[in-house]
Amino acid sequence: MTQRTKAAGPDTETVETDAGTARITWHRAPQPRLVLAVGHGAGGGIEARDLVALADVLPARGVTVALVEQPWRVAGKKLAPAPKTLDTGWRGLWHALAAPGLPVVAGGRSAGARVACRTAGELGAHAVLALSFPLHPPGKPDRSRAAELLGAGVPTLVVQGGNDPFGRPAEFPEGPYRLVEVPYGDHGFAVPKRAEISQDEAVAVLTDAVARWTGSLG
Numbered sequence: 001m002t003q004r005t006k007a008a009g010p011d012t013e014t015v016e017t018d019a020g021t022a023r024i025t026w027h028r029a030p031q032p033r034l035v036l037a038v039g040h041g042a043g044g045g046i047e048a049r050d051l052v053a054l055a056d057v058l059p060a061r062g063v064t065v066a067l068v069e070q071p072w073r074v075a076g077k078k079l080a081p082a083p084k085t086l087d088t089g090w091r092g093l094w095h096a097l098a099a100p101g102l103p104v105v106a107g108g109r110s111a112g113a114r115v116a117c118r119t120a121g122e123l124g125a126h127a128v129l130a131l132s133f134p135l136h137p138p139g140k141p142d143r144s145r146a147a148e149l150l151g152a153g154v155p156t157l158v159v160q161g162g163n164d165p166f167g168r169p170a171e172f173p174e175g176p177y178r179l180v181e182v183p184y185g186d187h188g189f190a191v192p193k194r195a196e197i198s199q200d201e202a203v204a205v206l207t208d209a210v211a212r213w214t215g216s217l218g
Contacts, residue, residue: 017092020071039112042080135167161185
């Protein structure tokens with residue numbers, strides 16, 4: 001069951017899943033050729049700077065951006081549930097993401113990137129966008145989650161901050177994916193004031209890379 005609220009600009013849709021009520025905020029392209037569905041991380045929502053920037057930039061490039069809020073976030077909870085429950089929520093709203101009849105790129109930041117990778121094959125995702133993929137917990141490189149990324153099974157783009165404590169670009173293994181580094185960026189793509197690039201320039205590295213990549217998808 002879905003319920004949609006229309007207003008000027010983005011429109012919002014709620015979707016009932018086995019994990020609870022999820023919410024999709026649609027930023028629609030005038031002439032769409034793809035849907036990019038992006039989930040948030042475990043520590044924040046769809047107000048993250050990278051998700052907001054993609055929603056601002058990509059619709060003009062023919063990509064409808066669907067910002068997905070997991071049921072735990074919609075319910076106002078502060079702690080994300082187990083990965084299995086996150087996957088259940090994502091699966092439960094996939095039909096709404098596919099409803100426009102366009103290829104769907106599964107994406108997310110941090111925990112949301114893991115969800116996209118784990119479920120891409122079974123859901124028939126066209127590709128995967130992994131923002132700030134948490135390769136390992138900070139300071140624990142032995143607890144690698146590389147298998148999730150390497151197992152996505154579809155064209156995959158990773159955009160990673162150069163100083164991300166959850167995995168710096170040099171730590172990533174070779175594999176069937178593309179990786180773009182945002183210089184000086186942390187896990188939220190924030191850059192220090194003394195960095196050689198500004199915050200706006202850092203975000204532009206991300207949005208330009210995603211725009212080029214989505215433009216190359218057949």
